[in-house]
Amino acid sequence: MKKGIWLLGLLLCLSFALSCGKKTQKGTGRSYGIYVLNTEETKIFANEYRTESTQINEVIEELLGQLAATPDKLEYKAPLSGGFEFLGYSLEDGQLILNFDQRYKEQPVTTEILVRAAVVRTMSQVEGIHYISFQVHSAPLTDPSGNVVGIMSADMFIDNTESEINTREQTTLRLYFANEEGDELVEVSRTLEYSTNVSLEKLVLEELIRGPGDQVKGGVFPVINAGTKVLGVTVKDGTCYVNLSEHFLAQTSSVTSDVAIYSIVNSLVELSNVNRVQIAVNGNSNIMFRENISLSGIFDRNLDLITAAK
DSSP states (O other): OOOOHHHHHHHHHHHHEEOSOOOOOOSSSEEEEEEEEETTSEEEEEEEEEEOOOOOOHHHHHHHHHHHHHOOTTEEETTOSSSSSEEEEEEEEEEEEEEGGGGGGGGGHHHHHHHHHHHHHHHTTTTTTEEEEEEEEEOBBOTTTSSSOOOGGGGGGSSSGGGTTTTTTEEEEEEEOOTTTTTSEEEEEEEEEEESOOOOOHHHHHHHHHOTTTHHHOBBBBOOOOTTTTEEEEEEEEEEEEEEEEEEEEOTOOHHHHHHHHHHHHHHHTTTOOOOEEEETTOOOSSSSTTTTTTOBBBEEEEEEEOOOO
């Protein structure tokens, strides 16, 4: 997707706030935030709702129903109440696929991004849903430039107020790169300024892809193919779910499979909110990495691979 479309949508549309005067629905299930649009179609807001069920398919159907239901307050509108038809959904390997008719693409660009933001933020709260994708008549949704939107997670949509969009902070990351032989990990401490619109988990991944850089001396080498893209990253209950492009599968010099995997895992687990990591490629974790490591499992920190820099 071209950056211009994202910037337009994010800067104009995704000023996030919790709605005032929330009405709590009584049910026996879990409490969720149902995201709605304001009538000006410039912001999204969350209203509290408690599901009747705890079964995942029933919860999905309840939440989708709420996303289409007319809100109690006139200043809000439901994201799925536009002039388009919802055709159905499927859930495959943690990815929720939502299918719409052709009229979905007839929405104004900024409205469509707001609708997606509201739906993704709502549905990604469901346990077992890690990513969400949109389809139009079973074909992947594309933006006005013809680029496939792809799979999404809640952190892809800015949740700051407009006054905070350009806020920057400083942080120090502990990253793990490869030694010269490519069979062990070397710890590198990196201090940098970053936009608070980017999650620390995504920042870690982007810095790993960028590599150790010329400023790092002493036998430290890249681990991840530089062409790799971060398609999504989110954290639930201490597990960081990472989705990378297919470039991740390409081997970088002589780096072993273990070093490639645990460079990501060990670096992310250094963050206070991450205890373990699951990795997917193009949304699929049911694959083998370089034919000897299954990505279907969840990875814990591996200290045995760490060595001191030379």
